[in-house]
Amino acid sequence: MSEELDLILDDAESTMKKAINHLETELTKIRAGKASPAMLDGITVEYYGAPTPIAQVSNIVILDVRTVSIQPWEKNMIAPIERAIMMANIGVTPQNDGIMIRLFLPPLTEERRRELFKKASGEGEFSKVAIRNIRRDAIEDIKKLQKDGLSEDAAKDAEKSVQDITDKYIALVEKHLAAKEKEMMTV
Structure with a gap:
């Protein structure tokens, strides 16, 4: 049973990493006034x-x-x-x-910077939703294992681990957005 739990946790974490990689890619496409x-x-x-x-x-x-x-x-x-x-x-x-x-590249106006940051925030929100969906799927898989004989304590521990991983990746999204906002708002 623990192998299956480890597999669920590893799968959830690797999928969340992909969501972060996608966010990084999308954020680099949003121009912050600097040529790239x-x-x-x-x-x-x-x-x-x-x-x-x-x-x-x-x-x-x-x-x-x-x-x-x-x-x-x-x-x-x-x-x-x-x-x-x-x-x-x-x-x-x-x-x-x-x-x-x-x-x-023309210099960005304050209004255009805010508009671009709104777009970046939207990308961040998409990433957060993707991460939360991954968490939901992982918890559903854990509940299926619990029905198949996994102890309640092990299931609760696994759900807590999934939540911890989710919190870590949501914080990473926030960190990327804060860095992008700082980059965009500096003139």
Whole structure:
């Protein structure tokens, strides 16, 4: 029985880690006024008939805090990359000089910062809901084991362990959100 409990706890914790990893990924996509190559993640360009991430067809360099430079490895890729950035609607207009594409990030207004933080908070809330759903599923599995002969004390201890893991990951979500808020609100 304890092997099954350990399996339930390990599964719950690893799934919660995935929820945190997803949150981290989503938070990096939310622009905080600083240039980052991550803002181009998920944008694909048509390259010899196959959708390919921009990072695989060009060199992406951060020139300064507000400027991203994209230099395609083939000159004929400038127009498709520029088009893909426009279609992705990331809030930046690409500037093409025939050799490379530059993205100039405008400084964020206070209102836009609050709007972006609201979006980040929404992502944090999705992560919390996912973590709580994982907790619910783990507790249901423990209750099934209890019906199959697990002692009540062992079940209560396991439920407490699940709750402790949940609390740890919810606190981690809060920590990530606080760090993102600090990053976004500094001018």
